[in-house]
Amino acid sequence: MNFARSLPRRFNPVFTAFLMIAFLTGIAGALQAPTLSLFLTTEVKVRPLWVGMFYTVNAVAGIIVSFLLAKRSDTRGDRRKLILLCCIMAVGNSLLFAFNRDYLTLITAGVLLASIANTAMPQIFALAREYADSSAREVVMFSSVMRAQLSLAWVIGPPLSFMLALNYGFTVMFMIAGGIFGISVLLVWLILPSVARAPVDTHLDAPAIEPISAWRDPDVRLLFLASMLMWTCNTMYIIDMPLYITADLGLPDRLAGWLMGTAAGLEIPAMLLAGYYVKHFGKRKMMLFAVAAGVLFYAGLVMFKFKTALMLLQFFNAIFIGIIAGIGMLYFQELMPGRPGAATTLFTNSISTGVILAGVLQGVLVENFGHYMVYWLITLLALLALWMCAKVREV
Structure with missing residues (x-):
């Protein structure tokens, strides 16, 4: 997209977009996570054992999916497109939780959507690292400022989550989270860059970056x-x-x-x-x-x-x-x-x-x-x- 190029040079829309996306996705996640156990107990009406099972399955699925997507993202494809896909899946996951109360559906389709959606954050930070390297920016401070957006989101998100869920219901809370993810989709599509992969040096003098298993x-x-x-x-x-x-x-x-x-x-x-x-x-x-x-x-x-x-x-x-x-x-x-x-x-x-x-x-x-x-x-x-x-x- 050429949207970013049309803005004044002294204003860096890419840097601002990274910060806004980190904050918005953090807020959306902080809306959903704190009240999840309450949602499963009061709305889906499952026993505590199945609440714990949901967290375990969600975490395990997230590890598997994020590793598979990360391996692909570092070798081929456009990382920006992957982030876009993850944010779209986050919108779908929010809408599923807003309107569905069937435990089996949530622990299967919901967990799958959430696993893909949760990959967005590490990929956003990875793209930010590549952008900072390619534009000669201070990598550590750039990443620290981005990470601070997540902390700020978690200062605001949890109390807002309980306020929305307890006063207006979980459907409204999840729909607002989906709307925030939707704004992130637009920012990724309009502003985030596609950064070319830096070639990996496999010369004998540089064994530290040889592509072996981590x-x-x-x-x-x-x-x-x-x-x-x-x-x-x-x-x-x-x-x-x-x-x-x-x-x-x-x-x-x-x-x-x-x-x-x-x-x-x-x-x-x-x-x-x-x-x-x-x-x-x-x-x-x-x-x-x-x-x-x-x-x-x-x-x-x-x-x-x-x-x-x-x-x-x-x-x-x-x-x-x-x-x-x-x-x-x-x-x-x-x-x-x-x-x-x-x-x-x-x-x-x-x-x-x-x-x-x-x-x-x-x-x-x-x-x-x-x-x-x-x-x-x-x-x-x-x-x-x-x-x-x-x-x-x-x-």
Whole structure:
């Protein structure tokens, strides 16, 4: 499309479009995800076991589909067209959930559409990386600003989701999410560029970018496992914290919302500062700093059980999530040069795998030992992730 070329030179519509698409797709996702379990329970009327099964099937299908699409995106085809397809599937998925209440349909057709739709985000970041490289932009800051849009979306999206669902119904909420995805379709179609693939150098003097399987690289393996453990810790905390503070600590329900909102708000400056300072300290040191903050956060949850301490600990939580969410993805891309789609998807799949593992571990621990043991385990897992990150080479 020539739409972008018709605008003034000093205004970069492509850069702005990337930020807007990241924010809009983040908002649409943040509208759907927080109330999904409530939707399945109250609207579809399934037992808790089948709610959990839905999350597991959705995560597994997402990993498989995103890997298949990422492999294709890095070798052939137009990444922009793939993003367009994913956003169109997201519109279809939103409309399906708006008007359908059959569990079997949702866990089959809905999960398939969602798996394709969820591939949009890593592909958007991969295309942004290629665009930044081709236009000589600062890659780290560009990516950090984009990632901050997602954090901003998750500050706004969850409370808006509950407000819409509880006051106007799930049909309205899902239709609004579909409309936001529809706006993203237009922005992708009108403004996003098609960036030519950079040729992969397979010369003997450049073995680091030889197109071998990523899993054969011990640094990629370690980083994937460390990232998986980090997101396992984060997801276990998100699942368990609202129950823990009310059932065990006797604190008010609304505190959970304040804790999540505070952390999400603090993540934005953490991401932006990380994008600025990474060129001075390097990705490895920034990751180690982030995971060390995570260890302090989870250890603090073990030691402190009153409201003020829990609020103050969100500072360490924001550093932890803010840095690993942005720098972690770039770390994968640097370890896998020439394959930004596969690298970004590997990062997002470490999140999905962490979600699957977190659901199982949290359920087993609470059932047998209570909520308090969850925080002992995630502290130990964070320490293990810190040790793994220390073994990954600098890039």
